[in-house]
Amino acid sequence: xxxxxxxxxxxxxxxxxxxxxxxxxxxxxxxxxxxxxxxxxxxxxxxxxxxxxxxxxxxxxxxxxxxxxxxxxxxxxxxxxxxxxxxxxxxxxxxxxxxxxxxxxxxxxxxxxxxxxxxxxxxxxxxxxxxxxxxxxxxxxxxxxxxxxxxxxxxxxxxxxxxxxxxxxxxxxxxxxxxxxxxxxxxxxxxxxxxxxxxxxxxxxxxxxxxxxxxxxxxxxxxxxxxxxxxxxxxxxxxxxxxxxxxxxxxxxxxxxxxxxxxxxxxxxxxxxxxxxxxxxxxxxxxxxxxxxxxxxxxxxxxxxxxxxxxxxxxxxxxxxxxxxxxxxxxxxxxxxxxxxxxxxxxxxxxxxxxxxxxxxxxxxxxxxxxxxxxxxxxxxxxxxxxxxxxxxxxxxxxxxxxxxxxxxxxxxxxxxxxxxxxxxxxxxxxxxxxxxxxxxxxxxxxxxxxxxxxxxxxxxxxxxxxxxxxx
Amino acid sequence: xxxxxxxxxxxxxxxxxxxxxxxxxxxxxxxxxxxxxxxxxxxxxxxxxxxxxxxxxxxxxxxxxxxxxxxxxxxxxxxxxxxxxxxxxxxxxxxxxxxxxxxxxxxxxxxxxxxxxxxxxxxxxxxxxxxxxxxxxxxxxxxxxxxxxxxxxxxxxxxxxxxxxxxxxxxxxxxxxxxxxxxxxxxxxxxxxxxxxxxxxxxxxxxxxxxxxxxxxxxxxxxxxxxxxxxxxxxxxxxxxxxxxxxxxxxxxxxxxxxxxxxxxxxxxxxxxxxxxxxxxxxxxxxxxxxxxxxxxxxxxxxxxxxxxxxxxxxxxxxxxxxxxxxxxxxxxxxxxxxxxxxxxxxxxxxxxxxxxxxxxxxxxxxxxxxxxxxxxxxxxxxxxxxxxxxxxxxxxxxxxxxxxxxxxxxxxxxxxxxxxxxxxxxxxxxxxxxxxxxxxxxxxxxxxxxxxxxxxxxxxxxxxxxxxxxx
Numbered sequence: 042x043x044x045x046x047x048x049x050x051x052x053x054x055x056x057x058x059x060x061x062x063x064x065x066x067x068x069x070x071x072x073x074x075x076x077x078x079x080x081x082x083x084x085x086x087x088x089x090x091x092x093x094x095x096x097x098x099x100x101x102x103x104x105x106x107x108x109x110x111x112x113x114x115x116x117x118x119x120x121x122x123x124x125x126x127x128x129x130x131x132x133x134x135x136x137x138x139x140x141x142x143x144x145x146x147x148x149x150x151x152x153x154x155x156x157x158x159x160x161x162x163x164x165x166x167x168x169x170x171x172x173x174x175x176x177x178x179x180x181x182x183x184x185x186x187x188x189x190x191x192x193x194x195x196x197x198x199x200x201x202x203x204x205x206x207x208x209x210x211x212x213x214x215x216x217x218x219x220x221x222x223x224x225x226x227x228x229x230x231x232x233x234x235x236x237x238x239x240x241x242x243x244x245x246x247x248x249x250x251x252x253x254x255x256x257x258x259x260x261x262x263x264x265x266x267x268x269x270x271x272x273x274x275x276x277x278x279x280x281x282x283x284x285x286x287x288x289x290x291x292x293x294x295x296x297x298x299x300x301x302x303x304x305x306x307x308x309x310x311x312x313x314x315x316x317x318x319x320x321x322x323x324x325x326x327x328x329x330x331x332x333x334x335x336x337x338x339x340x341x342x343x344x345x346x347x348x349x350x351x352x353x354x355x356x357x358x359x360x361x362x363x364x365x366x367x368x369x370x371x372x373x374x375x376x377x378x379x380x381x382x383x384x385x386x387x388x389x390x391x392x393x394x395x396x397x398x399x400x401x402x403x404x405x406x407x408x409x410x411x412x413x414x415x416x417x418x419x420x421x422x423x424x425x426x427x428x429x430x431x432x433x434x435x436x437x438x439x440x441x442x443x444x445x446x447x448x449x450x451x452x453x454x455x456x457x458x459x460x461x462x463x464x465x466x467x468x469x470x471x472x473x474x475x476x477x478x479x480x481x482x483x484x485x486x487x488x489x490x491x492x493x494x495x496x497x498x499x500x501x502x503x504x505x506x507x508x509x510x511x512x513x
Numbered sequence: 514x515x516x517x518x519x520x521x522x523x524x525x526x527x528x529x530x531x532x533x534x535x536x537x538x539x540x541x542x543x544x545x546x547x548x549x550x551x552x553x554x555x556x557x558x559x560x561x562x563x564x565x566x567x568x569x570x571x572x573x574x575x576x577x578x579x580x581x582x583x584x585x586x587x588x589x590x591x592x593x594x595x596x597x598x599x600x601x602x603x604x605x606x607x608x609x610x611x612x613x614x615x616x617x618x619x620x621x622x623x624x625x626x627x628x629x630x631x632x633x634x635x636x637x638x639x640x641x642x643x644x645x646x647x648x649x650x651x652x653x654x655x656x657x658x659x660x661x662x663x664x665x666x667x668x669x670x671x672x673x674x675x676x677x678x679x680x681x682x683x684x685x686x687x688x689x690x691x692x693x694x695x696x697x698x699x700x701x702x703x704x705x706x707x708x709x710x711x712x713x714x715x716x717x718x719x720x721x722x723x724x725x726x727x728x729x730x731x732x733x734x735x736x737x738x739x740x741x742x743x744x745x746x747x748x749x750x751x752x753x754x755x756x757x758x759x760x761x762x763x764x765x766x767x768x769x770x771x772x773x774x775x776x777x778x779x780x781x782x783x784x785x786x787x788x789x790x791x792x793x794x795x796x797x798x799x800x801x802x803x804x805x806x807x808x809x810x811x812x813x814x815x816x817x818x819x820x821x822x823x824x825x826x827x828x829x830x831x832x833x834x835x836x837x838x839x840x841x842x843x844x845x846x847x848x849x850x851x852x853x854x855x856x857x858x859x860x861x862x863x864x865x866x867x868x869x870x871x872x873x874x875x876x877x878x879x880x881x882x883x884x885x886x887x888x889x890x891x892x893x894x895x896x897x898x899x900x901x902x903x904x905x906x907x908x909x910x911x912x913x914x915x916x917x918x919x920x921x922x923x924x925x926x927x928x929x930x931x932x933x934x935x936x937x938x939x940x941x942x943x944x945x946x947x948x949x950x951x952x953x954x955x956x957x958x959x960x961x962x963x964x965x966x967x968x969x970x971x972x973x974x975x976x977x978x979x980x981x982x983x984x985x
Contacts, residue, residue, distance in 0.1 A: 171650045178643045186832045221857045253855045360658040383725045385693045
């Protein structure tokens with residue numbers, strides 16, 4: 042055992058040196074475990090341990106069914122974005138005009154859409170989905186027109202519960218409520234757990250949809266400093282936790298930062314909210330888009346007190362326009378169902394049937410595997426492109442999944458001011474300013490890489506880099 | 514002119530006498546204008562005037578393309594339900610358990626569904642709708658999956674604006690926002706026009722969905738006495754209008770009472786809310802299901818101050834499960850769009866395309882004509898059945914359209930208490946109690962007649978009558 046330990050560290054050291062001296066460069070595939078065991082003349086197990094060691098240090102990354110690759114973090118030229126200093130004395134406002142502007146261009150097909158929080162058409166199995174719609178209509182000719190139960194069809198809820206292996210059986214169909222996309226789930230979760238005037242802790246930068254929902258419901262957002270790799274600063278949260286009514290986060294492959302909150306932090310967060318009896322709204326819509334070997338656990342997995350409202354959807358992965366999301370609302374289930382009845386009565390039963398079909402026949406998992414590979418490849422592309430074309434002092438997030446890249450640019454840059462310049466060049470991005478209620482993140486931007494990578498996209502990143510360089 | 518006036522009144526008198534002495538009975542078709550002009554040897558115009566006179570007095574009713582019929586009101590055996598005395602000192606609560614019970618049976622096909630606020634499957638053009646879905650998917654393979662603009666597609670908004678002839682061109686596509694059914698429109702209209710704690714005037718009895726939305730938003734419902742033929746008591750409203758933030762009504766073929774608010778009352782109501790600068794939320798989802806000759810005007814038609822939020826949908830007429838509704842929110846448009854973005858982002862674009870198609874090719878109007886005829890026939894059936902099988906002291910509403918019948922039973926009856934007895938006999942109705950926040954309407958019930966009239970339905974009314982008789 043001792044011998045193996047030394048041996049695997051030695052091999053890890055050799056590979057690390059190859060990475061440092063650029064014998065192996067970012068994106069290179071490492072020898073398979075089997076080849077390496079012959080190459081180094083050590084046991085298969087020693088190689089596995091060496092690779093795990095390198096992976097734990099983010100030097101290499103494993104890709105399911107493909108093996109190990111040199112991680113981009115191994116040779117990062119760029120720093121990570123900073124953790125924000127949040128000044129609650131700063132005047133508050135949500136920059137709604139700016140959000141409207143960004144959303145206003147979404148249907149323009151001649152614009153390169155880095156702003157879109159949605160996968161491009163090329164990533165969706167349109168033919169299969171449409172075939173499923175037609176089959177569903179043939180099997181049940183009133184599938185489209187009938188009302189479904191307010192909670193959602195039992196079939197869809199059961200299919201989601203069965204498919205959500207990450208919960209290891211802790212979720213059943215009874216625990217789930219189908220919602221009109223994840224945004225509706227977040228909105229209703231906030232509504233069910235708070236009263237107007239209450240405070241809600243959120244990450245900073247935060248997904249602007251969450252900030253807007255908080256504002257619409259007459260609530261106050263308390264922005265918590267957030268680390269680009271580890272997420273919510275739990276010490277900072279601890280200080281405000283006695284004053285908040287709920288906490289609302291994107292725990293896995295966060296929007297906009299891309300981090301995966303470490304398991305230990307998730308456990309600690311659940312311990313904290315349980316101690317204070319504070320509901321935790323966990324938007325986990327990117328959780329299945331992991332670059333690593335497995336789907337990360339949600340906070341919900343550690344929730345014994347039924348205080349976590351866990352949210353998922355197929356909008357980011359399969360069919361944005363179907364508006365099929367869900368929530369496992371713990372003890373707030375009855376309230377959520379009642380709110381849904383009052384707001385929209387029910388979902389469209391046709392889409393429920395189609396998604397049930399997709400989940401049950403393993404087609405969703407099959408699609409997710411392909412989709413993850415494409416996204417990881419795109420992530421490598423956009424990271425390379427930004428490092429090539431943007432100023433050297435650009436700080437780049439290091440997403441572990443999902444499809445959002447967060448950039449922190451030179452302090453002299455205002456991505457709000459440059460927005461129109463970029464749009465004139467047919468480039469749409471999400472300016473940093475919309476991810477906070479305070480006047481911050483002016484020098485940041487979020488880029489989505491869930492779009493087919495081609496020359497136009499490459500060229501758009503080049504142009505964007507030039508625009509920024511011209512303004513320093 | 515003078516001569517004609519006397520002549521037409523004379524002919525009207527003759528026909529009135531025939532109705533009184535039961536030469537003509539309820540549902541009988543009158544001679545066509547052309548036949549009658551020969552029969553009475555007077556001009557066509559005189560006959561037309563005579564019929565209009567009789568119609569204005571509710572003795573006869575015109576049915577589009579079918580001619581004139583003796584109205585059921587001509588020979589009513591039953592009284593109209595009373596106008597409620599509302600006692601605001603009574604303890605308030607919405608009977609949510611009862612609502613849950615009623616909704617809980619909606620998917621049981623062995624139950625006769627008088628409780629359902631929805632047309633039965635037999636009334637919907639399922640084949641045509643499904644064909645339209647398939648065509649849409651063939652024409653644009655991402656129709657289902659893509660996001661549409663938050664306000665809704667321009668095509669659908671334009672199609673609605675064009676189709677809404679009743680507004681005589683006062684509504685354009687810019688004025689409309691597509692919503693997830695009418696309930697979502699009502700909810701968002703309330704949210705856009707009030708703040709928590711505000712009071713909202715509603716009809717009493719009121720559609721329970723409106724009462725629940727008001728409660729969910731932390732608002733107070735002020736129930737206004739409502740006449741079974743004329744609707745909202747405007748004098749009663751006038752007394753409370755300085756204290757309310759908004760008014761929310763179902764103006765045409767009201768749910769549950771079936772009345773059509775007279776044009777004069779609509780004009781007066783709009784004058785009142787304009788004088789006090791109070792928004793009027795007008796749920797007009799039954800407006801196209803008229804039994805008379807033409808689609809009644811909405812209050813929105815008289816609105817010069819952009820204070821009326823006019824709501825429509827296809828849920829009651831064409832495709833409940835599509836969740837396609839709309840609102841012309843006047844000056845509250847931007848707020849409604851912002852709320853929608855936060856709540857659900859957008860609607861399902863596939864259904865938008867299908868409904869656009871239906872509206873544009875006159876197929877919706879064609880369907881509505883057939884549907885109205887079926888509903889009117891069903892109304893005559895259910896009215897006859899209730900008069901035959903229910904106790905003689907049953908008071909029956911006199912709907913002018915839509916598909917709801919409101920019954921006021923003997924004071925000793927509690928439709929809440931009888932609910933389980935009826936359900937055990939596979940009959941589901943809506944107990945009166947759910948139509949108020951106060952402890953009233955216990956002896957009332959709402960019956961939907963938008964279901965295929967057959968022996969089972971007839972038998973269910975008979976059984977229901979017997980249950981009531983057994984409990985007096």
